[in-house]
Amino acid sequence: MKIATFNINGIKARAAALPNWLDEAQPDVVLLQEIKSVDDAFPRDLFEDRGYNVETHGQKSFNGVAILSKLPLEDVTRGLPGDDDDDQARYIEATVVGDHAALRLCGLYLPNGNPAPGPKYDYKLAWMERLRARAAALLAEETPFVMAGDYNIIPQAEDAATPDAWRDDALFMLPSREAFRKIVNLGLTDAFRARQQGPGHYSFWDYQAGAWNRNNGIRIDHLLLSPAAADMLTDCQIDREIRGRDKPSDHVPVWVDLAV
């Protein structure tokens, strides 16, 4: 089962590039972030015509997550537990049933957190603690799961082309990386690092300052696997080249193949 995460930076702006990539890459499941659309305005037909089931959790202008799946999506839940006052659309879960196992899909768009310090940074860290609690709850249930999305976290210096430039940024500051490690250290596997080592692997390049042409990227889109899901891992890749196409998102897809 090929499962991808992709921050598309606006579904309307990606109405051509996203279907093109789907037709080529043929993922079974896609966790989308930054749809920047309310549910009613999401162009479901684009995906239903290609055989995908569609579940969205949108809001006006900002954020918004969705799941596309060739398999039926069951027990869909919207929003990250732990704060009833949080009205930002950043989290969605659903279950797919494979040949051997049921798999919980957790799609997330973790807050950027800049400027730091400040209220946006406090929100990021609080959100990460809620995500840790959710991962711990799923582990306690022994539900195999994939927690994937735009984490807005550069885990290590090797995950940035110019790490010194990010030292005081909310994506790379020590408390951010500690909060990320606290989630991983529950027993989750960073799928990409289970398959690939070394520097130079990125999932985001800023639109500004020729970042793509200079390969000034960062790796911030991650798929964290529960132990049972990690045992099913057969591949993990970054579809880097689509960043160079017409009207690209500033992120590219990252995907795993799981023998579910």
Added chain:
DNA sequence: ATGACCGCGCGACGCGGA
């Protein structure tokens, strides 16, 4: 990060109905 962007909603604007 940075020389270099992008997407969105809003409002302006044009249009049609009162």
